[in-house]
Amino acid sequence: MELVYLWVEEYKNIYRQGFNFSPRFECEYKDGNLTICDKKKKECKDNEYLENFFGKNINVTAIVGKNGTGKSNVLEVIKYGIIDENKNKTYFVLMYDRVNNIFILQGNIEDSKRNRIKESLEKADKKYNLSSKEIHNIYFTKGFKAYPDIHRVNDLSKHLANISDEYLYEKFSEDIQKQYKHNLTSFIQIRQLYDDSIFQNGLEAFYKDSIKFPSDWMKPNRVSISFSHSYVFTSYNNLLITIKEKEETEKEEEKEKIRYEDLVKFKDLYNIFDKSGKPHYLVNDWQYFFKYSSILNFIVSLTQGIRGEYDKIIKESIIEIDNNDKNNSIDKLIKFYKNDFEIDGATYGISKEYFSRVEEAISTLEQFNNFYKNGQFSIVIGNNLSDIIKLIELHKKLTITVSGFLSFRLFPYFSDGHQEFFNLFAKIYMAINTPFDNKKPKKNDTILLLLDEPDNYFHPNWQKQSLDTLIDFLSKNYNFYNFHLIVTSHSPFIISDLPKENIIFLDRYDEQDNEVKNGNQKVGNCKNVSKDIELKTFGANIHTLLSDGFFMSDGLMGEFAKSKINEIKRFYELVKKCEKIITKSENVKNTIKNIYQGYEPNFRNIQNIIGEPFLQMIIKNYLDELEILFNGKKEFLKNEIKRLQDLEKNLDD
Numbered sequence: 001m002e003l004v005y006l007w008v009e010e011y012k013n014i015y016r017q018g019f020n021f022s023p024r025f026e027c028e029y030k031d032g033n034l035t036i037c038d039k040k041k042k043e044c045k046d047n048e049y050l051e052n053f054f055g056k057n058i059n060v061t062a063i064v065g066k067n068g069t070g071k072s073n074v075l076e077v078i079k080y081g082i083i084d085e086n087k088n089k090t091y092f093v094l095m096y097d098r099v100n101n102i103f104i105l106q107g108n109i110e111d112s113k114r115n116r117i118k119e120s121l122e123k124a125d126k127k128y129n130l131s132s133k134e135i136h137n138i139y140f141t142k143g144f145k146a147y148p149d150i151h152r153v154n155d156l157s158k159h160l161a162n163i164s165d166e167y168l169y170e171k172f173s174e175d176i177q178k179q180y181k182h183n184l185t186s187f188i189q190i191r192q193l194y195d196d197s198i199f200q201n202g203l204e205a206f207y208k209d210s211i212k213f214p215s216d217w218m219k220p221n222r223v224s225i226s227f228s229h230s231y232v233f234t235s236y237n238n239l240l241i242t243i244k245e246k247e248e249t250e251k252e253e254e255k256e257k258i259r260y261e262d263l264v265k266f267k268d269l270y271n272i273f274d275k276s277g278k279p280h281y282l283v284n285d286w287q288y289f290f291k292y293s294s295i296l297n298f299i300v301s302l303t304q305g306i307r308g309e310y311d312k313i314i315k316e317s318i319i320e321i322d323n324n325d326k327n328n329s330i331d332k333l334i335k336f337y338k339n340d341f342e343i344d345g346a347t348y349g350i351s352k353e354y355f356s357r358v359e360e361a362i363s364t365l366e367q368f369n370n371f372y373k374n375g376q377f378s379i380v381i382g383n384n385l386s387d388i389i390k391l392i393e394l395h396k397k398l399t400i401t402v403s404g405f406l407s408f409r410l411f412p413y414f415s416d417g418h419q420e421f422f423n424l425f426a427k428i429y430m431a432i433n434t435p436f437d438n439k440k441p442k443k444n445d446t447i448l449l450l451l452d453e454p455d456n457y458f459h460p461n462w463q464k465q466s467l468d469t470l471i472d473f474l475s476k477n478y479n480f481y482n483f484h485l486i487v488t489s490h491s492p493f494i495i496s497d498l499p500k501e502n503i504i505f506l507d508r509y510d511e512q513d514n515e516v517k518n519g520n521q522k523v524g525n526c527k528n529v530s531k532d533i534e535l536k537t538f539g540a541n542i543h544t545l546l547s548d549g550f551f552m553s554d555g556l557m558g559e560f561a562k563s564k565i566n567e568i569k570r571f572y573e574l575v576k577k578c579e580k581i582i583t584k585s586e587n588v589k590n591t592i593k594n595i596y597q598g599y600e601p602n603f604r605n606i607q608n609i610i611g612e613p614f615l616q617m618i619i620k621n622y623l624d625e626l627e628i629l630f631n632g633k634k635e636f637l638k639n640e641i642k643r644l645q646d647l648e649k650n651l652d653d
Contacts, residue, residue, distance in 0.1 A: 001095055001096070001097050001098070001104075001135065001445075001446035001482055002021070002022055002059050002095065002096050002098070002446070002482070002484050003021045003022070003061075003078070003093065003094075003095060003448060003484055003486075004020070004021060004022040004025050004027060004036075004093075004094045004095060004096045004103070005018060005019065005020055005021065005022070005025070005027035005029075005034075005036075005093065005094040006018065006019045006021065006074070006077065006078065006091065006092075006093050006094075007019075007029045007091060007092050007093075007107075008074075008077055008090070008091045009090035009091060009109070010090055011073060011076070011077055011090070011091070012070070012073045012076075013068075013070050013073060013508075013524060013525050013526050014070050014073050014074065014077070014525070014526040015521060015522070015525050015526070016520075016521075017070075017526055017527075017528050018528065019074060019504055019528060020504070020530070021059075021061045021484070021486065021504075022059070022096065023039075023049060023050070023053070023059070023499060023501035023502050024038065024039050024040055024049055024051075025037065025038055025039070025096065026039070026044050027094060029117075032113060032116040032117075033116060033117075033120050034094075034116075034117045034120040034121065035120065035124070036094075036103075036121075036124060036126060048499075048501070049501070050499070053499070053502075054471055054475075055471065055475045055479075056479075057474075057475065057479050057480075057481065057482045057483060058471055058474060058475060058482075058483045058484075058485065059483070059484045059485070059502075060467070060471070060484075060485045060486075060487070060498060060502055061484070061485070061486045061487070061502055061503070061504065062486075062487050062488070062489060062494050062495055062498055062502065062503045062504070063075075063486065063487070063488045063489075063503075063504045063506065064488070064489060064490070064494075064495055064503060064504070064505055064506070065505060065506030065507055066506075066507070066508070068508065068524070069506035069507055069508050069526055069527070070506055070525075070526030071452075071488040071506060072141070072452050072488060073526065074488075074504075074506075074526075075139070075141075075450045075452055075486065075488065077091055078093075078137070078448065078450060078486065079137055079139045079162075079450055090108055090109060091107050091108060091109070092105065092106065092107030092108075092109045092113075092114070092117065093105075093106055093107050095135070099444070100127075101127060102127040102128055102129060103121060103126055103127065103128040104128065104129060105117060105118070105121070105128055105129075135445075135446045135447075135448060136161065136441050136445060136446070136447045136448070137161065137447075137448045137450060138161045138162075138163060138428065138431040138432070138447060138448070138449045138450065139161070139162045139163065139164060139450045139452075140163045140164055140424070140427065140428075140449075140450065140451050140452060140454060141164045141452035141453070161431035161434065163427035163428065163430065163431045168194060168198075168427070188403050189399055189400070189402070189403050189404070192399045192403060192404045193396055193399045193400065193404075195408075196392055196395055196396045196399065196404070196408065197396065197430070198423055198426050198427065198430075199392065199408050199426070200389055200392045200393070200396075201426040201427065201429050201430040201433075202422045202423065202425065202426030202429070203223075203381075203385065203388065203389060203392075204389065204429060204433075205425045205426055205428070205429035206219070206422070206425070207381055207385050208385075209429065209473065209476075209477045210472075210473070210476045210477055211425065211469065211472075211473050212468065212469050212472040212473065213469070214421075214461065214462050214465045214469065215461075215465070216461065217418075217421075218412060220381075220410035220411055220412055220414075221380060221381055221382075221411075222378050222379060222380055222381060222410070222411040223377075223378075223379045223381060223388050223408060223409070223410060223411070224376060224377070224378050224379075224408070224409045224410070224411045224413075225365075225368075225376060225377040225378075225379065225391075225406055225407070225408055226375065226376040226377075226406070226407045226409075227286070227289060227290070227293065227375065227376070227405060227406065227407075228404075228405045228406065228407050286365075286372060286375075287362055287366070288330065290358070290361070290362055290365070291330050291331070291334060291358065291362070292330060293405045294334075294354075294355065294358040294398075294405075295330070295333055295334070295337075297402045297403050297404075297405055298337065298351065298354060298355075298401075298402050300402070300403070316336075317333055317336050317337065334355050334358070334359070337351040337352070337354075337355050338351065338352045338355045338356065339351070339352065353401065354398065354401040354402065357394055357397050357398050357401075358398065360394055361391065361394045361395065361398065364387060364390055364391045364394060365377070365391065367387060368384070368387075378411060392408060395408075410422075416457060417457055417458055417459055417462065420456075420457040420458065421458065421462065424454055425473065428449070428470075428473075432447070432478060432481075441481055443480045443481075444480070444481070444482060445481055445482065446481070446482045446483075446484065447481050447482065447483050447484075448483075448484050448486060449474075449483055449484065449485045449486070450486050451485065451486070451487045451488070452488050453488050453489055453490065454466070454487065454489075455489060455491050455494070456490075460491075460493070463491045463493045463494070464493040466493075466494075467487070467493075467494055467497045468497065470485065471485075495537045495540075496537060496538070496539060496540055497538070498537060498538060499537065499538045500533065500535065500536060500537045500538070503530070503533075503537060504528065504530050505528070505529050505530045505532075505533050506526055506527065506528060506529065507527045507529045508523075508524050508525065508526070508527055509521045509522065509523055509524065509525045509526075509527045510523055511523060513527070564606055565606065565610070565615070565619065567603075568603050568606065568607070568619055568622060568623070569619075569622065571596075571599065571603075572622040572623075572625070572626060575592065575596070575626060575629065576625075578592070579629065582629065589630065592630075593630040596626060596630060600623070600626075603623055604623065606619070607619045607620050607623060624636065624640075627639070
């Protein structure tokens with residue numbers, strides 16, 4: 001199964017545009033008629049077609065163009081519309097089932113147009129049906145909200161796995177909401193749960209699956225686990241400040257309400273921090289610190305989430321404190337909190353579940369005692385991978401109840417580029433291995449992998465390798481699925497990996513286009529110009545791809561450099577226009593010469609640092625001509641001889 005053709009009647013800046021996604025078929029929708037030619041059967045004018053070019057189960061399509069041409073909008077139509085037939089989008093898609101040799105037509109279009117398309121297929125002797133095949137979308141894009149909408153209900157296709165940061169972040173917030181008996185939510189918890197999940201899936205992708213890493217990749221061999229003591233300490237102190245401020249402004253309330261002095265007792269009695277704020281217990285007894293942190297986090301979350309009933313519980317727990325036996329006292333507190341408490345007439349076991357997980361997490365960490373030093377664990381991944389993942393799962397469950405206090409990192413530590421590479425494969429792994437609507441794709445099912453500029457943060461060397469790495473990853477580990485990668489990118493390396501037939505080139509309509517002049521299109525609308533591109537992209541020179549494939553007709557030089565060089569060019573051209581006047585009038589000559597002498601040192605410096613040899617020579621010739629004009633050829637040659645002599649001397653030195 002593959003996506004062959006998409007027609008969009010109207011969506012955002014896309015108006016009556018068709019897009020070919022198959023290198024085998026060429027489709028055109030015009031005047032209600034759909035024509036299909038098959039390159040494999042030599043039905044097209046251009047029959048260049050390489051079957052299984054990327055492997056038996058993989059096809060790749062790139063969408064390129066300037067910002068604002070509609071690349072992401074095309075993905076959006078596919079993302080939501082291709083399965084759900086969204087009524088807000090007027091479109092149709094043509095899929096091809098190569099096993100049964102039939103086309104599948106679906107979409108949200110008028111019945112009359114649908115019938116015309118069916119007639120076109122029948123005339124061309126193309127088999128088709130209207131039944132929906134199971135196609136699964138995995139969608140990725142950049143972008144991250146600072147705060148999620150924690151009350152948002154996502155009504156998405158059951159066949160869509162959205163692995164975009166923004167969506168996943170909000171999805172995790174929904175999952176937390178479902179877990180809570182009382183609306184105990186915080187953005188910190190959501191972010192912690194999100195980071196832990198990405199980290200876990202990245203570990204599984206990197207150390208369970210086969211990945212063809214970039215040539216200069218340094219694969220980490222350890223997981224570093226540290227305690228976020230600063231967050232624990234700060235959160236509790238903030239709580240103390242908040243409670244104290246409220247008590248100063250509010251009237252005296254019920255005696256059973258937890259007071260500032262009650263909360264201080266927890267901090268003072270279990271004083272694990274020295275005067276500088278460093279947790280000395282963390283170095284000497286991490287188990288004690290873990291228990292202590294779990295209690296502090298629990299109190300912070302409860303008092304921020306539900307005041308009143310939980311206040312009574314916390315106040316009662318203070319009775320368990322024994323100044324003379326801190327270790328036993330803290331264990332008694334945990335035992336106390338593991339009871340089922342009655343709140344508002346109902347029995348809840350939030351604390352019981354939470355502290356049972358705390359004990360399980362401690363037990364798991366104790367397996368790694370030999371990796372513990374100076375306040376953190378540094379665990380060799382190797383045979384410990386399953387236990388590390390188990391610990392992350394436990395921490396995620398802790399985080400759902402209250403804020404977590406463990407931080408997981410790979411060692412050696414990642415740069416931002418390494419982290420983006422890790423996150424991309426982590427999320428793809430998560431999407432493939434997580435059931436769509438509790439139902440995993442079946443063998444030979446099709447997965448559309450929609451990647452919106454996935455290589456934005458990569459060094460050019462990694463951009464060059466990214467598509468090869470991804471294709472290798474999917475073909476080696478998931479060859480029982482069919483993948484169609486649809487990638488938007490601004491990287492010339494992507495299109496150098498693809499035949500022209502696998503690329504959709506987009507531009508924008510402007511005032512000069514006939515379609516705009518006759519009123520069929522608007523300025524700024526998406527314009528598919530793929531047929532107008534004659535460039536052979538596969539293995540092409542990067543400079544050629546940039547100028548032709550990315551429509552950079554005004555050159556490849558940075559605009560700032562161009563403006564500096566053009567200053568010299570414009571001055572030269574202006575002087576040359578006035579050359580006859582300069583040669584006739586000594587006063588004019590001296591005036592312009594004085595102006596030039598003010599510019600000349602800067603012009604020479606710019607000329608000397610130009611990296612392109614041919615351009616550097618042209619600018620030097622401009623400046624030499626000006627020197628001859630103002631100072632005469634004899635003076636120019638004298639200065640040039642001196643310059644060459646100085647150069648020779650420097651070479652000898």
